[in-house]
Amino acid sequence: MKIMYLTIEIITGFFLLFIIVKFVGKKIINQITPFTFIASIVLGELLGNALYDHQIGVFYIIYSMGLWAILLFVVEYLGQKYLSFRGIVEGKPSALIKNGIVDREELRKNRMNINQLQSLLRQSETFSIREVAFCYLEANGSISILKKTKYQKTTQEDFNMSVKPVYVPVTLIRDGEVLWDEVKDLGFDEDWLRAQLSSQKVSEYKTIFLAEWLEDDGLFVQTYQ
Incomplete structure (x- = not known):
């Protein structure tokens, strides 16, 4: 009988989960906001805990998930209807870099x-x-970048340009401390x-605040002021 009850609960939970995700939308899958991230975890926990608790029947699975x-x-x-509520639930992006300058207060x-x-x-x-040029920290923890014009991607073939060597930038000073090993x-030397x-x-x-060396572009320095 336990196998039968577990089978019924799993099938019920499976279809409930499918219906919820289908109607709530893709946001809960992509975890666009911290709220949807937590909501998806709790939804999975509700189903998982209910399935393996023998004192909880199908009715309680349907009720809790419903x-x-x-x-x-x-x-x-409410998020779609009221802008202020949307800001509370979804949060707002933070501008970490503005006009090429790192905003230490936003960090x-x-x-x-800086690391x-x-x-x-x-x-x-x-x-x-x-x-x-600009860098925004989105509500889900990812970043969006707008590069300066001269660093935006172009194809060398468009300009018949020869291939240049690629260099990796090296941080030499960070938070007022010199990285002597680098x-x-x-x-x-000093x-x-x-x-x-x-x-x-x-x-x-x-x-x-930050000093960075790039072989073909020299030293980039940003002070605290």
């Missing part, structure tokens, strides 16, 4: 540091902050670094 589905529908409806508000920002940029095939790996900074009218390491 109630959760109704709540999801209500939230989706702090989103509990991010994490660089990692997200690299995952989006952007290996240097200097390439970015400097030495490039074959440079005198070279100070000369590079001096050419950009920067004298103190501690005033530098």
Whole structure:
């Protein structure tokens, strides 16, 4: 009998889950917002816990998942109808880079540091902050990037250009601290670094938020000011 009850519960839960996902929409699958991410986890937990709790019957599976589905529908409806409610549930994107400048206050508000920002940029095939005009952290944790004009993609064949070598940007100073291992790996020393900074009218390491070296484009420096 236990096998029979479990079979009925699994079939019931399967079709309920299919119907809920079908009607709630693709947002719950793509987890566009933190709310839909949590909602999808809870929905799975409701079904999983109900299936393996022998004291819970088919009625309670239908009731719990049905109630959760109704709540999801209500939230989706209110989000579509009222802009203020949508902002509370879905959140708003944060501009981490504006006009090529990293907004350290926005990083702090989103509990991010420069290392994490660089990692997200690299995952989006952007290996240097200097390439970015605007960068937004979306509600689901992904980033959207608008590159500066000269770094936007073009095909070399369109201009009959010869293929140039590709270099990886190297961070030399981060949060006022010099990464000496990186400097030495490039074959440079402190005198070279100070000369590079001096050419950009920067004298103190501690005033530098980020300094990045790119072989064919020189040193990119952003100070705290």
